[in-house]
Amino acid sequence: MKTDAFQEFTDEIRKAISEVLVDLKVEADIVLDRPPEGKGDMAFPCFPLSKKLRKAPDAIAKDIAAKIKPLGMIEKVDSSGGYVNFHVRFEKLADSTIKDALTKKDKYGSGEPKNTRVLLEHTSVNPTGPIHVGRARNPLIGDTLARILRLAGYTVTTEFYVNDVGRQVVVMAWGVKHLELETKPERDKDDYRYVLFYQQANKLLEEKPEVVKEIDEMLYKLEHGDRETVTLAKETCETVLKALMESLHRINISLDGFTFESRFVQDGSVDRVIEKLKTSEFAREEDGAFHLELESFGISGRETKWVFTRSDGTSLYTTRDLAYHMNKFTRTDVAINVLGEDQKLGMQELAAALSIMGVDKKPEIVYYAFVSLPEGRMSTRKGRVVNLDDLVDETVELAYEEVNKRRPDLSEERKREIARVVGIGALRYNIVRIQPEKQIVFKWEDALNFEGSSAPFVQYAHARACSILAKAGTWNREFDAHHLTSDQEKRLTKLIAGFPSIIADCADHRRPHVLATYAQDLAAEFNQFYRYIPVLKAEGPARDARLALVEASRWTLRNTLDCLGVEAPEEM
RNA sequence: GGGCGCGUGGCCUAGUCAGGAUAUGGCACUUGCCUCCUAAGCAAGUGGUCAAGGGUUCGAAUCCCUUCGCGCCCGCCA
Numbered sequence: 001m002k003t004d005a006f007q008e009f010t011d012e013i014r015k016a017i018s019e020v021l022v023d024l025k026v027e028a029d030i031v032l033d034r035p036p037e038g039k040g041d042m043a044f045p046c047f048p049l050s051k052k053l054r055k056a057p058d059a060i061a062k063d064i065a066a067k068i069k070p071l072g073m074i075e076k077v078d079s080s081g082g083y084v085n086f087h088v089r090f091e092k093l094a095d096s097t098i099k100d101a102l103t104k105k106d107k108y109g110s111g112e113p114k115n116t117r118v119l120l121e122h123t124s125v126n127p128t129g130p131i132h133v134g135r136a137r138n139p140l141i142g143d144t145l146a147r148i149l150r151l152a153g154y155t156v157t158t159e160f161y162v163n164d165v166g167r168q169v170v171v172m173a174w175g176v177k178h179l180e181l182e183t184k185p186e187r188d189k190d191d192y193r194y195v196l197f198y199q200q201a202n203k204l205l206e207e208k209p210e211v212v213k214e215i216d217e218m219l220y221k222l223e224h225g226d227r228e229t230v231t232l233a234k235e236t237c238e239t240v241l242k243a244l245m246e247s248l249h250r251i252n253i254s255l256d257g258f259t260f261e262s263r264f265v266q267d268g269s270v271d272r273v274i275e276k277l278k279t280s281e282f283a284r285e286e287d288g289a290f291h292l293e294l295e296s297f298g299i300s301g302r303e304t305k306w307v308f309t310r311s312d313g314t315s316l317y318t319t320r321d322l323a324y325h326m327n328k329f330t331r332t333d334v335a336i337n338v339l340g341e342d343q344k345l346g347m348q349e350l351a352a353a354l355s356i357m358g359v360d361k362k363p364e365i366v367y368y369a370f371v372s373l374p375e376g377r378m379s380t381r382k383g384r385v386v387n388l389d390d391l392v393d394e395t396v397e398l399a400y401e402e403v404n405k406r407r408p409d410l411s412e413e414r415k416r417e418i419a420r421v422v423g424i425g426a427l428r429y430n431i432v433r434i435q436p437e438k439q440i441v442f443k444w445e446d447a448l449n450f451e452g453s454s455a456p457f458v459q460y461a462h463a464r465a466c467s468i469l470a471k472a473g474t475w476n477r478e479f480d481a482h483h484l485t486s487d488q489e490k491r492l493t494k495l496i497a498g499f500p501s502i503i504a505d506c507a508d509h510r511r512p513h514v515l516a517t518y519a520q521d522l523a524a525e526f527n528q529f530y531r532y533i534p535v536l537k538a539e540g541p542a543r544d545a546r547l548a549l550v551e552a553s554r555w556t557l558r559n560t561l562d563c564l565g566v567e568a569p570e571e572m
Numbered sequence: 573g574g575g576c577g578c579g580u581g582g583c584c585u586a587g588u589c590a591g592g593a594u595a596u597g598g599c600a601c602u603u604g605c606c607u608c609c610u611a612a613g614c615a616a617g618u619g620g621u622c623a624a625g626g627g628u629u630c631g632a633a634u635c636c637c638u639u640c641g642c643g644c645c646c647g648c649c650a
Binding site for chain 2: 029031036039047050051057081082126163165166168169286287289291298300301302304308309310311312314316317342343344346348369370377402406407422434435437438439441443446449451452453454456459460464467471472514517520521524530531532537550
């Protein structure tokens with residue numbers, strides 16, 4: 001299927017090569033490569049054919065190159081060093097790419113509607129305190145992925161799974177009900193207030209056995225649907241949740257829905273899951289508690305048991321998660337979860353339990369490594385955290401200083417708005433640009449970098465494009481791509497042509513960081529074009545063609561930023 | 573003890589799934605460029621045993637094995 005003009009080019013190459021291979025009476029996979037600068041646009045390495053044809057790779061390449069007639073998107077075929085090199089018919093590529101971008105605008109890059117529902121669970125932090133930067137990697141990856149999948153053509157619903165039945169919530173709810181705060185919260189915000197209740201209650205829990213008893217009783221009541229307790233726990237959670245959403249909203253993240261864990265206890269689905277698991281051949285009982293023996297599912301370590309009920313018959317987190325995932329698959333075709341790498345074993349076990357329950361689908365997991373500080377792992381208990389709200393404040397404030405320095409001409413309101421957009425953009429980009437599985441050591445100097453590989457770099461390129469377009473006046477949109485002749489124009493056009501493929505690739509592989517790399521490349525290429533190719537001072541059809549390229553660049557930059565959750569300012 | 577992941581110039585990082593031509597960018601450092609569409613920019617320079625060793629291959633940062641270092645996990649917690 002053709003996703004973009006470059007795809008059309010490679011399809012034609014594949015067809016041409018396969019015809020030649022039939023002619024040469026050899027079979028081989030057609031693997032294409034990107035050749036280095038100056039050697040064409042696509043290459044076919046002939047080394048694997050060498051043995052079969054008993055000929056030198058370079059001779060084969062020459063032979064194949066000679067047999068392929070330039071046609072359609074293929075302008076020229078030559079060979080060097082054992083490769084067949086294909087040169088794209090640039091005017092054709094440019095014409096269809098730029099027209100595509102100018103027509104589709106904010107939809108440029110989109111894929112065909114997929115008719116596949118995706119339920120993307122992300123964030124799902126325990127609502128017991130403010131979001132810190134370590135945890136923020138989850139919503140950032142999740143939200144970016146959701147945006148990419150949507151552009152790629154999927155129907156995406158994002159969801160936050162709220163833990164409102166666990167011990168932590170009970171401890172916090174108990175604190176809210178029984179305690180007065182001893183210290184002032186860091187911020188006048190409920191997540192900062194409630195975490196203090198939580199911490200004070202935990203402290204009492206260590207000191208006073210009677211509190212332990214009260215908490216245990218509350219937990220039991222909660223599990224057994226005691227109305228007052230259930231309501232208290234849920235209200236407590238919702239209060240904190242609301243505050244957490246405010247923090248996420250500041251970095252352009254919102255979720256489509258929430259699913260409360262308590263629901264699966266109340267509607268009986270957890271009980272049904274437990275009853276069914278008990279009848280499984282993998283189920284074992286020990287002192288009244290039940291577990292699955294998962295050794296045959298490849299679970300290894302000290303423990304291969306997966307406990308699904310306590311001795312008192314109550315459920316565990318994992319059991320409820322199983323009920324949740326069964327529920328998910330009644331609502332979606334594909335379930336994707338964004339999770340910390342500490343959840344890996346748990347998810348492996350969950351997958352095994354799902355198949356024992358007769359569910360043939362499994363959630364796809366995007367794992368990420370933790371963000372730590374130079375001093376070590378973030379820990380609320382040790383007071384070693386960077387809260388998301390503080391990071392937002394800092395980056396926006398620093399961005400304001402920069403705007404103030406560079407654009408004293410702007411109004412205060414305008415400066416503040418640009419600072420917000422730039423600061424938030426820098427923050428998001430800085431986290432999401434890194435492969436999820438790599439650890440990040442959080443450093444303020446990196447987070448506050450507005451140059452080079454950063455969102456502001458990309459935003460700046462966008463603002464430059466907007467500035468040109470704003471000054472251009474009217475121009476002939478029936479441009480002629482033959483007037484795009486420089487290396488800068490050609491490289492930029494080819495990058496834009498590849499955007500739909502990049503989106504499809506990021507979506508299919510669930511890899512948002514690849515888009516961040518693309519954004520950097522595109523902005524760099526645009527900046528070179530900007531530096532060397534005058535647009536407004538050009539005349540006639542050359543001016544029109546360049547303006548068309550600028551507008552195509554503008555949409556591509558904007559759409560790239562939009563997928564990254566970064567706003568694209570028209571001036572900065 | 574076992575499992576999973578990571579290791580690319582002083583620092584950060586792309587490429588690893590689908591092995592191919594001189595390994596991608598950024599930060600920092602040195603040096604140029606604003607009478608020219610916004611210098612949050614552009615250009616040039618210094619800097620690499622792709623953790624180490626072995627193997628497969630015409631060809632390995634990429635695949636396989638071993639070792640080392642770092643992270644995460646192995647609870648009737650969530």
